[in-house]
Amino acid sequence: MARVAEPAGALAPRGARIGLPATGRGSLAGFGHRLAAVTLDWLASILVTALVVGDRWAYGSTGHSIVTLGVFAVEVFLLTWLGGASFGQRLLGLAVVSLGGRRLTAWRAFVRTLLLCLVVPALVWDRDGRGLHDRAVDTAVVCSR
16 A cells, blocks of 8 residues: 655644754743743733722723733733743743744734734644744744743
């Protein structure tokens, strides 16, 4: 019986197609770690909003939710652009890297954050596990330790 050839890259480990190691430092972060990081970022944003807004808006109100999303967006954008990782990513040992080896520019961090705030692009990913928000700006979330 003739053996059917696999498509190129079908058996390659996650991240190999984009030049990243299969395991260890610099390898693609798994979905669970990325989800935990964004959850930490969101919880921190809720806390900051509660401290800033106080009793003006009840938790869960439209005003409170919009301010929380704004705090989340500013936190993720600034920390990703300036430090290479958001608050939650840094705590969990993750980093956002540009695949071309370039420094992560402000516009890439901004577009990535905007798409992350839309949620759906982050929930649709390729076979390497990169979300559409990372593919759009040619970045990846990797293990930093």
